[in-house]
Amino acid sequence: MLQTPSGGADTGTAPAGGRAMSIGTVLNLLRDEFPEVTLSKIRFLEAEGLVEPRRTPSGYRKFSPEDVARLGHVLRMQRDHYLPLKVIREHLDALERGERPQLPAADPGALPEGSSAGEGPEGAGERPTAARVSRAELLAVTGIDEGKLAEWESFGLIGPGADGGYEIEAVTVARLVADLGRFGLEPRHLRIMKTAAERDAGLLEQVVAPLRRHPNPQTRAHAEASARELAELSVRLHAAFVQSALRAGSR
Incomplete structure (x- = not known):
């Protein structure tokens, strides 16, 4: 894992010290520079092997300051150079080998992974999001x-x-x-899971809906943070229920 990203990545997204951070804390740190980044984007980059946070015995992600710096490096290369993840990965691998690779020239017409299609710099579409x-x-x-x-x-x-x-x-x-x-x-079996998830989302939405309609911007921001936390807790509860049911069925 790359410990000290270079090539334009040293803008201070990682905090000082060596404390481990939750994914929510990492999200808040990155949003200062990357306001469109999401929890899903961080998970996507992890799934693609761009960052490797350690896991606690209970499965929680724990990010080091070096992980945060690496994420900032990846996001910056996507934003500023429009590079696909394959090229970013090759660049980081070269840095880990002690090389000093040059970044390819920026190509505004290219779309990095994890972004949506736009109309390019001369079109009227929005800038690709993460x-x-x-x-x-x-x-x-x-x-x-x-x-x-x-x-x-x-x-x-x-x-x-x-x-x-x-x-x-x-x-x-x-x-x-x-x-x-x-x-x-098969998909017909999994449709049941999708329906259950939609019911869960509806229940959680009832909790945060009053906060989202609040005139205070800070309260509305708190609603989004609460929604994310509720979603994480819901997933963990569902996993616990499934594990418990499987154990009961095997007795």
């Missing part, structure tokens, strides 16, 4: 084909937005659906 992927990117990153994606869409497991792009969570969903498929679970 929270969406195009259909082509989704297929490339997950390794699935058009037929499989169309099947999953027909069951409502994955779906594009009005712009044709996908939320970054679709990458995780696609990979998990593919993994579960190897155990014989």
